[in-house]
Amino acid sequence: MSLLVTGSIGIDTVETPHGRAPNVLGGSAVYFSLAASLFGPVRLVGVVGDDFDHAMFDPLRSRNIDLRGLEIRKGSRTFRWHGRYEGAMNEAHTVDVELNVLAERNAPIPAEFHDSRYVFLANTHPTLQRECAEKMRGAKLIVSDTMNLWIENELDELKKTLKIVDGLVLNEGEARMLSGSAHLVKAGRAILDLGPKFVVIKKGENGSILVSRDDLCMMPAFPTTNVVDPTGCGDCFAGAFMGHIASLDRVDRESLRAAMGRGSIVASFVLESFSIQALHRVGIADVNARLAELRAMMQFA
Amino acid sequence: MSLLVTGSIGIDTVETPHGRAPNVLGGSAVYFSLAASLFGPVRLVGVVGDDFDHAMFDPLRSRNIDLRGLEIRKGSRTFRWHGRYEGAMNEAHTVDVELNVLAERNAPIPAEFHDSRYVFLANTHPTLQRECAEKMRGAKLIVSDTMNLWIENELDELKKTLKIVDGLVLNEGEARMLSGSAHLVKAGRAILDLGPKFVVIKKGENGSILVSRDDLCMMPAFPTTNVVDPTGCGDCFAGAFMGHIASLDRVDRESLRAAMGRGSIVASFVLESFSIQALHRVGIADVNARLAELRAMMQFA
Secondary structure: OOEEEEOOOEEEEEEEOOEEEEEEEEOHHHHHHHHHOOOOOEEEEEEEEOOOOHHHHHHHHOOOEEEEEEEEEOOOOOEEEEEEEOOOOOOEEEEEEEOHHHHOOOOOOOHHHOOOOEEEEOOOOHHHHHHHHHHOOOOOEEEEEOOHHHHHHOHHHHHHHHOOOOEEEEEHHHHHHHHOOOOHHHHHHHHHOOOOOEEEEEOHHHOEEEEEOOEEEEEOOOOOOOOOOOOOHHHHHHHHHHHHHHHHOOOOHHHHHHHHHHHHHHHHHHOOOOOOHHHHHOOHHHHHHHHHHHHHHOOOO | OOEEEEOOOEEEEEEEOOEEEEEEEEOHHHHHHHHHOOOOOEEEEEEEEOOOOHHHHHHHHOOOEEEEEEEEEOOOOOEEEEEEEOOOOOOEEEEEEEOHHHHOOOOOOOHHHOOOOEEEEOOOOHHHHHHHHHHOOOOOEEEEEOOHHHHHHOHHHHHHHHOOOOEEEEEHHHHHHHHOOOOHHHHHHHHHOOOOOEEEEEOHHHOEEEEEOOEEEEEOOOOOOOOOOOOOHHHHHHHHHHHHHHHHOOOOHHHHHHHHHHHHHHHHHHOOOOOOHHHHHOOHHHHHHHHHHHHHHOOOO
C-alpha cells in the first residue's frame, strides 16, 4: 500500500573509528526510503538545492521509490551535516551543520501523493510536521519522529502535533525527556497520554520497545559485530517498520510487532558501512535470514 | 542436584528515591540462595560476626537452604554496607563500607558440601575464588562472578581463576573493561579466550546476553515498573540461573538459555522491595507466570 515519507536529504561527512566518509548521501528521508523499499513502494518528499549531484540518487532509482516529491530548489543549497562518532559510537557529535534548504520551507507534497495510506513524518519542527499531518488526514496511519531540540524548545507545538499523529518513534533519551520518567515503560505510557496510540522507543544496541494501550513488546537489536557507522540507523528502523506495516496494510498488535522485528534487522545492516552502501546491497532474503537468526537468539525453553 | 554458593552475608543500609532501609539483610550469598531455592536445594557458605542477629536469617530457614556452611566467627563483626541509589537507580554509590569478617578469611567449605555438583563463587578476591574452585574440582559446573576492582587491580589473579571456572557472570561495564571491547558480543567472545565456556553479561534494565563458543542468546529484563531497590538484582539473576541449571542437572545450550530466562524473572522480583521482602514472598508459580508474560512480550510474526 502507498507509504509516504517527508524528511531530509543531506550531504554528510561522517567520521568514525573506522574511517572518514566525505560528502556522502544522507538524510532521514533517504535512509527511510531505502529501508522501506525492501517491503514495497515508497513515496519520497524532500528538497535539495541546485548544488545536488543527482548521480548520488542512483541507488534510490533502482528501488521502488517514487521521486516525484523531490524538489530541486533553484538558488538554494542542499542540507549538509558533518558528524563524528567516537569510542562505542553511541552518540554523534555534530562538527558542523548547514541547514540551507531545510531552514527555508518544506517541500510541497505533490497532489498525486495525497491519497497515501501510510505516512511517516521524519524529524523536523513539530509545526511543519503538523502541517503535513493535516494535509494527510485521510491516511490510515501517521507516525512521526522527534528530537530533544523540540522537546526542550517547542514543547507546546510538539504536544499539538502528538494529538493528531497515530504513532511516535523516538530514542530512549528523548522518551525520558518528553515524559519525565526514567523507566521506559512508564515513559511510553505517559507519552500515550499525549495522544499517540503507540510509541516505539529505540535503545540502540539494546533494541527497542513498543508501548501501546493494550501491548508491550520488547525487541532486541540484531547484534551485528561489524559496526562501521551508526548514521541513519534510527531512520532505517522507522523505514522498515512503516514499510512492513504498509505491505501488510493492517495496523494491529500483530502487524506492529512484526514491524518491530523488521526495523531491528534493517537497522543492523545500515550500521555495516558508511552511508547507504551496505543497505543498498541488501534484499528481502537477507532481511529474512537475519530475522530467523534473531528469533533463534531469543528462544528459550 | 546439589548447588553450593560461597559469598557474602551483610547488613545493609540502603537509600533509594523510594525510602531508606536501615540495617537489613543483604549480601551476595543471601540473595543468591533465596533466588536459587525457588528451584531446588542450596548449600550456603558464608561468614558473619558474633554481632549478627540470627532472626534475620529466618526467611532463609523457611526455604530449602542448608546453613551448615554458615560460620559465626567469634570476636569478629559482620560485613556492613551503606549504599545510595539516585535518579534512575542504575548505579549504587557506596556511602560507607565495613568489610569486617570479609577482610579476614573465607568461611571454610564443610566436608559434607565437597560433593556439590554445581558451584557459584560470588564476587570476592579472585585468589579466594580459585582456592574454592580448586577444592571443588569434582563439580560439574563452576561459575564465578567478579567486579571492576579485581579487573583493575588483580588482573593476573583473575585470569588464573578464569582458566579453571566453566562460566563467568558479570555486568556490561565489567565485560567491556575485562575484554577491552565496547561491543558486548565481541567482549563476551574475548572473555571466552580467557578460559570460561560461557559468559553471561548483565545489562540491568536492558536484559542480559549469553555468549558461548556455539551460542548467543539475548534475554530482555522483565520490565517491572515497580522498582524500589536494585540491591541484589545481579545475585538473584545468578541464583535463579544456577538454581535452574542444577534442577535440570544438565549443562547445554538449552539449559543455559532456560536458566537465562529464570534469571531475568527472579531479578525482577527483588527490585520490588528493599532487601529480600519481595523475593521472600515469591514462589515458583509467580516465576512461571512472569515467564509466560515475558515470552508473550517477545513474540512477533
